[in-house]
Amino acid sequence: MSIRVVVADDQELVRSGFSMILEAQQDIEVVAEAGDGLEALAAVRRHTPDVLLLDIRMPHMDGLEAARLVCAESGCKVVMLTTFDLDEYVYEALYAGASGFLLKDVRRDDLVHAVRVVAAGDSLLAPSVTRRLVTDMIRRRRAEAAPEPAPARLGALTAREEETLRLLARGLSNAEIATTLFVSEHTVKTHVSNVLSKLGLRDRVQAVICAYETGLVTPGSP
Template structure:
């Protein structure tokens, strides 16, 4: 089955370029395009794609509000586009439910890879630059009121699950976590799944945000 994608960007040439690259792939189908946030939401509701490639800054409704609506509405995953790697809206976009972000000058192969990764249920979190970026925005943003005191919120996790969550927040892959914990990758996948399920999180991105919000890890604690 093909990965069904909606591409939303207010710049027609950018939108068309991304659509052409993705549509040329044998396993990806661009089912619709949108020029603003309102159109993006409407396209997702009409076509029910697997993934929405969404620009953060758009007219009528920005990408953050659109991402929040799409993520709350169903199972469509959101991959954000931004012009600068330190875009002030990146952290808000991740909190809205996006599964990661790309720079608009992304290489063709990296764009295709990102769409496949996010559509498969993963997130663009492994690269250390992404982890540092999230840590930076977490430290600069006003801390949100947690859903529950940190100790209570994380009390549902076992010690090994908390340890796994801490390593996820440091940007470690499943293989790296397995090596540090001296367990199999299958065991790590089980721990990761338990963390997401018990805390009601969509993916690894939200797990990292939760790790910072609860004080399980602090900005700069990347080693």
């Protein structure tokens, strides 16, 4: 079954270029393109794609508001597109439910990989820039308001699930977590699924945010 994708960007050349790259893959189908946030939202509602590549800065409705609505209304995974790796909107996009982001100068192979990773239910946590964004975002949030105490929010987790969350927040992959905990990858996937379910989180990105907000992990910790 093909991964169904909507590409939304107000720059036609960028939009067409991404679409051509993705359409060249046997397992990916671009079902629609959109030139602004309203068109992107309408395309998701009409085509029910698996992944939405969404530019942050667009006319009529910006990518942030579109991401918030798409994530609230559907199971479509949102990947934000941005020109700058420290775009202020990226912080809010992650809170809105986006599964990660890509710079517009992303390499062809990395774009394809990102779509496949997100469609499979994972998130774009591997690039160091994403981890830096999450860390900086949490610094800002915790400076504005006291974080929710970890016991109050994490009490439903078992000790092994809490450790899995801690390793997730450090940016480890399932394979790396399995090695660290001396368990199978299948067991790690089960732990991750339990963490998301018990804490009411959409994906791994929100799990990382939760780990920082509760103080389970602190910026700069090993």
